[in-house]
Amino acid sequence: MTSVAVAAEGLTKRFGDFVAVDGIDFTVAAGEIVGFLGPNGAGKSTTIRMLCGLLRPSAGRGLVAGIDVAADPEAVRQHIGYMSQKFSLYNDLTVIENLRFFGGIYQVPRASLPERLAFAISMAGLEGREERLVSTLAGGWKQRLALGCAILHRPPILFLDEPTSGVDPQSRRRFWDLIHSLAADGVAVLVSTHYMDEAEYCDRVALINRGKLIDMASPAEFKRTNLGGELFLVECRPLGAAIARLQDTPHLLDVAAFGNSLHVLVEDSAYDSESLTALLRQGGVEVSLAHTIAPSVEDVFVRMIGRTGGPH
């Protein structure tokens, strides 16, 4: 299997008594985008940091580009690009100075440097901003510059730790387009996020909770196998009374508020829109709309996190 870019085998990290990552197994193939989903503190960053050689695994091993990270972290580092959760470029340097710095650190040959710099700048959409101090750039530009710095040496493997946190939706969209074009060129991408909608952009998602890998599948499969029921969208008011009415009702699995409507999960074929509406009206709730919807990853996520226990 030469196409396996990253493999975690029983990867574990303990900080004292606290088990941050608990025996995780998974692989990422070349050209594949794998999304890490999970609540804060689930162990996403710790896993990525172990695979980058920043933290030493307590048990198990991580193979990156076929190299054991714990045994030879330096050899791994030539093959990877990393974007940390916290922005970690030099704010007191300009765009081009940051890029040149990482070009030097990764020993991009002098002859190909201008072309790589130009590529990174155009990819990040930073043309005309080369001489701007990074501290004066908005969040979306900074994230794209960080990605530009991370791919300057054309690494076959990218680790992106919550790259889009704090970035506006439009910039996030653009960022994902970039990730897709990199994956199309054969780059393996492991990306963590807490935006559930971003999970839909991944080839496979890995749900992590309390240091354990709960499930790993394509977004479609993930939704199909993990929801375990039918999902209804119900627009009604007051929401509080509706939730109170639906709780502890037989054959009803879960109720969650989404904005000013409800997502109601019921056992397959237990209810249809009419019976659900009737049930609510009995409780004095005014229902304006109730119909089945296709679940999002978020619906599945909320359901599964609820089932496996909340954040630490």
Next chain:
Amino acid sequence: MRPLRLKAIAVKEALQILRDPISLVIALLMPFMQMILLGYGINLDVRNLPTCVFDREASQDSQALLKHFQASPYFRIVETPSTYRDVIRALDGGACRLAIVIPPDFSQRIADSGGSAVQALTDASDDNTANIAIGYAQAVVGAYAAEATAGAAARAGLSTGPLQPVAVQSRVWFNEDLESRNFIIPGVVALVMALVGAQLASLTVSREWERGTMELLVSTPVTPMELMLGKLAPYFLVGLLDAAFCLCFAVFWFKVPFRGDLLVLFLTTSLFLVVVLGIGYLISVAIRSQLGASQIGLLVTMLPTVLLSGMAFPIDQMPKAVQLVCTFVPARYYIAILKAVFLKGSGLLELWRPVAALLAYAAVIGFFAARAFKKRLE
């Protein structure tokens, strides 16, 4: 060791120095301030000592003695009180540090014995200055007495010959050209080098931790050795520039004679810079906040360099135990070298002992500094 990486780190670090106000102040303003403050501040010479004179005789002779005091560069007569109480008030209030009381029978005593009894009261809360002041006062009175006796003898038609009347020779602190500055300034240069070097280097790694840039840096293939050398290279240049500035300041502003070889000065200064930059770098690796690191950098360089390096206080007059401690202060070797190069014009051969000591220091600190930084986040 990859040249591309070294260059990338050095360029980045240089840009950061240029854009960091704190680093700029340390690199450019501190040497100037230190030279001015310490060059003028640490002065063991006694000059223009505020003095009051209580002339109880008010005769021609006593006025002549007063003129001698006025002519001396060591004393500045600030008051001429007319009662003892005023004398004591002036001393107590700090208006003067020395009070000369000329007795009512001053002329008679000179004529009788050729000697004179003049009372000198000093404020010995600073015993060093008091001692020196008494010595100078005795010298002034002695010189006056000699002149007076010679004059009297001449009037009496006697040949004076080499006759010297009572002249007190206890001038332990007498300094022929009155320049303790010549000994102090080379020490100040060393202090500036130590402070600037350790302070700047103490910021370099802690800055990466503090600003969160370390995480990314650690994920790159850069080696600890490349990081250290690349980071310290610009500070080394800054240190040499500061050294050149201090040297010019010492020679052209404070007029300290420079009798040695510039090449010797350059080589030994480079060696000392390696030592202090290494110390600062070690601190910077250990302490992850810039403020904490620079405070410790200040502590470990300032105190030993001022107190235990022979800059102002001679090491051979310290207790044996303290002398032993001084052996471990790198600045003492550099100061010994600087004083010898400035004032004696010594070459490398004569200076082999302190140069060897600095070499050993540079090797040991370089060894630990190169291994101090671990590329892990834990």
